Amino acid sequence: MEVKITINGQEVSRDVEPRTLLVHFIRDTPGLTGTHWGCDTSNCGACVVLMDGKPVKSCTTLAAMCVGHEIRTVESLERNGQLDPVQLGFHEKHGLHCGFCTPGMLMTTRALLDHNPNPTEQEIRTAISGAICRCTGYKNIVSAVRWAAEHEAATKQEA
């Protein structure tokens, strides 16, 4: 079937089997391999992308289900050479070691801050509870999200 999805503002179209999962559509068709394909069982959160602004696990979503919806992947965070505050936060606070979970963590964080610009530590921990990191022990990730929230608020004030 012909599946046409808007990914990062670009329409992407391909003839695929209905059983094609969103994560594979994203990685194969526009070749956006930033979205990681992890556990395949909707547990690990490495494959999280935004669907109409809400985080979803792309390994457990059919590409066909996304026709007519806006998908945002980790590649959309950087704009005009400027990193998103969330990316800067993970850089500043060393919110990763191996980096495999990072795309999902970044998109989950982006959705959190869009919804709640000043989250508490508990709110951050709840928000990322659908994403597994086997390296950091989460401490630096939580710090990174806090840094992003504070930095984003400061940037908005300046503007």
Next chain:
Amino acid sequence: MQTPAPFEYERATTVEGAIATLAKIGPEARLIAGGHSLLPMMKLRLANPEYLIDINDLDELSYIDERITEIRIGALTRHAELLESELLARRAPVFRDAEEVIADPVVRNRGTIGGSLCQADAAEDLSAVCAALKATVVLRGPEGERTTGMNGFYIGPFTTAVGADEMLTEVRIPLRSGAGSAHEKVERRAGDFAIAAVSAAVWIEGGVITDAGLALGALGPTTIIATRAEELLKSKPPSGELFAQAGGIAKEDCSPVPDGRGPVDYKRHLASVLSVRALRRATARALQHEDR
């Protein structure tokens, strides 16, 4: 790489259209909403539908409405919406208790109440919630609608009273005065299926329990309604001793199986302890409302 076996896909634009397709294709057709239970099962070949009818566009099935005598919840209402509903938090707080511990926030953006009930996984929390609240569900088929209570909804593991050509369209939560409800769950780690879970509801008038609901999750082949415990609680004033007796009955009347989540005696122990805790919290909430 895990991929479901091939199937045909159709996106429904109306409830009637989806039901017509179910009737035409027969039992090999399945409705898909959030897909967070069905797709993993299809990847593992535990479910092999040949035809999927995507109902995610049926916005008319997404609502939480308060009526005089009941709350009506559309089948396509997502877990995240149930969690955030102030109406449910006020009138049926067992929903928020359960939603806080169902999967994780990202999964909750997709999963729906209708899908959860129809999946009929014994460890699924909303089944216990709806059973304790004595909810009824609306099933629509080619011939029209019928309603059924939660008692009799679960026929066996992953099997419900919903016919092959029917769709669960609505869940109705009765509203009665003096109500309090709570959900208790023990899980190995955040977001996991329950080792055991219990939903309790009580209705208290003049210091006496007029009616009670007690439902056990992950403690048998289906969600178990602890009817003997419910009967025991009726027409008595709430007390720790009474709840301990009800917990004792829940412990006897459940039928857990040993698995990676724990042995039988531990699960029976949880049935008792969680029943007591859920009844205690439900009662505290009912009495709070009575004071107002």
